[in-house]
Amino acid sequence: MGSGKTTVGRALARKLDLRFVDSDHEIEARTGATIPLIFEIEGEESFRQREADVIRDLTQQDGIVLATGGGAVLNAASREFLKTRGTVIWLRASVNSILQRTGHDRNRPLLQTADPRKRLEELAVQREPLYREVAHMTVDTGRPNVQSLVQSILQQLDAREGRTGRPCDDAAPTQSSPNLMNPAAAPESQAVPAxxxxxxxxxxxxxxxxxxxxxxxxxxxxxxxxxxxxxxxxxxxxxxxxxxxxxxxxxxxxxxxxxxxxxxxxxxxxxxxxxxxxxxxxxxxxxxxxxxxxxxxxxxxxxxxxxxxxxxxxxxxxxxxxxxxxxxxxxxxxxxxxxxxxxxxxxxxxxxxxxxxxxxxxxxxxxPARELSAGLAEVIKHGAIIDVPFFDWIEANIGRLMERDPEALAYAIKRSCEIKAEVVRQDERESGLRAVLNFGHTFGHAIESGLGYGNWLHGEAVGCGMVMAADLSHRLGYLDAGSRDRVKALVRKAGLPVTAPDLGESRWLELMEVDKKNEGGEIRFILLKPLGTPLITTVPQEALIATLRDCTRPE
Missing domain, CATH: 3.40.50.1970 (Rossmann fold)
Known part of the structure; x- marks a missing residue:
């Protein structure tokens, strides 16, 4: 909603010499009523069914650029049609940007509330995972002009189809934005741009x-x-x-x-x-x-x-x-x-x-090899908390990463930066979501402080901390044993320690109580529920003590 789909879609259609279609306009043409009126008379559920019927029909056509409504992804059948019948481009915009563009638009029935910002934030939470599910490409709409957005799309389309590129006209060079949850997995043969x-x-x-x-x-x-x-x-x-x-x-x-x-x-x-x-x-x-x-x-x-x-x-x-x-x-x-x-x-x-x-x-x-392994801890973390296909890719390519294969390292850096950039975009000052990036860090920071800074590298402490967090996740019933073991095995293959130092239970608790994520004196952990889905929570002390005992016991 308000991301510029219609404007950008029309401009893109002209560049590609295709016909432009807006699904909302098609619904209005079929019903003879405006979208707000359909919402008012029939309700959102009826509108969504009309929208799904239009999406079904339009995705069977060739030679078009289709702009859908922002809520089209709510229908599972529509998501499948979009994903399998065409190339899906997500024009992503921040809540602030959308609010500026739509705050006074009375033709947005979902925003006719006392608090449009809150409503937009709710819609983002509901819809963004679905956008990620269907999107083949993601483009950030925080660009200076429509032409630069279109040029970015054309460049990505060329890359997908193996072409060398198009003339840029007078558009400025642009940068593509990350797609957090639905990456194109990087097989061993995938070329990574220079x-x-x-x-x-x-x-x-x-x-x-x-x-x-x-x-x-x-x-x-x-x-x-x-x-x-x-x-x-x-x-x-x-x-x-x-x-x-x-x-x-x-x-x-x-x-x-x-x-x-x-x-x-x-x-x-x-x-x-x-x-x-x-x-x-x-x-x-x-x-x-x-x-x-x-x-x-x-x-x-x-x-x-x-x-x-x-x-x-x-x-x-x-x-x-x-x-x-x-x-x-x-x-x-x-x-x-x-x-x-x-x-x-x-x-x-x-x-x-x-x-x-x-x-x-x-x-x-x-x-140094030890520093390389320390960096791989954070790469593994990004896959474990958010992106299971990326975690799978790391497992399959850990040997190439350890051998410093340039292409594998470039992809690992790119994907990690994409994930972190998207999390930071949503929560710059760690008021909520960004805390998930601390998976393994509550244990890891305790290790660093307890042993004295510099005895273990930060990445070594985080790697071991992830093993402990996975164990605690399993102990609480959030994570299956197979996934727990996968985390531990991958950390080990990355050359990182998987057995924590025995600092003593009281010292462990004392160190973990001094953590920025804690609230009201309670230790908050980032756990997995399941692999790829982070959970910020407090835990029963008996479960925490059991993890400390097991994970500090030499193998």
Whole structure:
């Protein structure tokens, strides 16, 4: 509803030299009554049956571009006709965008309520899973103009049909948006584009994610991301010798002046004193609000540089340039920034979105094997909580991922970023849905804190935490034994620990009580009910204790 289906559909039909049909207009032509009048006289159920009859008839026709009503997917038969008889394009729009376009439209019977926003949010919850079920392509309507939307659709249609592309006319280059629940699974033979472009759709705070090889050397791409004349690179003692000079050269070629901040490496260094070191350099160099902070490194650098950017002069631009698999698939996307405290991980921070994320996959060539495995934990997490076909794909391709097959890694990064970007779009500040991204993290953060930051890598702790969360899910009757065992086996194949350290039951509980997801003093867990469906819940202590005992027992 209000996503621009009719406008975009007409423009697309002209480009493809096809006939345009709007199912709502067809219903009105058949009945001689307007949609609002049909709703008023016959009710929604009768309208939906009329709509289903029209969809059945129209999907039998060739040579048309069909714009359906927003609720057409509510009918199971219509979903099947749409999915099997044509190419389904989901024009996805945020609630804010739809509200702006439809808030005063009296021809929208479903929005004639006291609280249209609430109604739109309810409709989104009801309908979006169905859109994902049927969609072959997803296009974000937060584009500057209709022509760019149409060009994006044409490019994706060409890609689906194996063509090399169409002339772009005068439309600007565009980026396709993620389809959260219905990915085209990536078989071993699937080709992955050399450069992948995604968007995190947050209205005015939206930003691009670019994934590809040798992006550190892409002068045009770096120049587009760094708007101001000055750039401050924050990196660490491990990454600096590898990539700092390359990035500085690219920035200088783009006409930017560059300063640098090199911090010690390690999770234990995500601390207040090192945050002060960033401020010291920025102040010493008299950096202003037009200075862009660049985070060159893994999750620790991204978190610290982002927090510094959020708080220096009350906010300056920053760009994420992640160099580890974990940061490329997870921590660089979504705007979470923080430092650690002795009593809890990531407890001091801010939500602050970057201007762009630039993931140069060639940096993974120098990544130690242990760090690669740590990153795979977050890849597995995305499949386990939301996308079972992706989980299946990871199982089938874990060997290729461990061997650093470029195509497999590119697809894993792309799909993970798509999933996280969609979750962040719906819940930027973790008021509800976004908490599902913490699957395995309640246990994992306790492991990191209990052993001391840096003893286990974050991804190692999360991997083991997922095994524990799967065990607890099974213990509570949410997850079958086979799925529990699949999670554990995949974590093990990724080179991650599956046996948790024995911290002692009281210490485990103490550490888990210091968690951002907790409410009213109760520990909240992200569990699976079943695989691919996350559940945020509290649990009986006896079940939790049983999981702690079993998962800390050596095999």
């Amino acid at each position: 450069t992948i472009a995604l968007t995190v759709d947050l209205g005015e705070r939206s930003y691009p994610i670019t994934i590809g090889q040798s992006l550190l050397d892409d002068v045009a791409g770096i120049e587009a991301a760094v708007k101001g004349p000055r750039a401050a690179i924050v990196t660490n003692t491990v990454v600096a010798p590898l990539y700092l000079e390359r990035l500085k050269s690219t920035l200088k070629a783009a006409g930017k002046s560059v300063i640098e901040v090199i911090l010690p490496d390690g999770e234990e260094e995500k601390s207040w004193p090192n945050l002060m070191r960033i401020y010291d350099v920025l102040l010493g160099e008299k950096c202003d609000r037009k200075t862009t902070l660049l985070a060159l490194g893994g999750g620790v650098i991204g978190d610290m540089a982002g927090f510094a950017a959020a708080t220096y002069m009350r906010g300056i631009p920053f760009v994420q340039i992640p160099t580890t698999l974990l940061s490329q698939v997870d921590s660089s996307v979504g705007g979470k920034t923080a430092i650690n405290h002795a009593l809890g991980k990531n407890m001091i921070g801010a939500f602050y979105q970057p201007q762009a994320v630039i993931a140069d996959t060639t940096t993974l060539n120098t990544l």
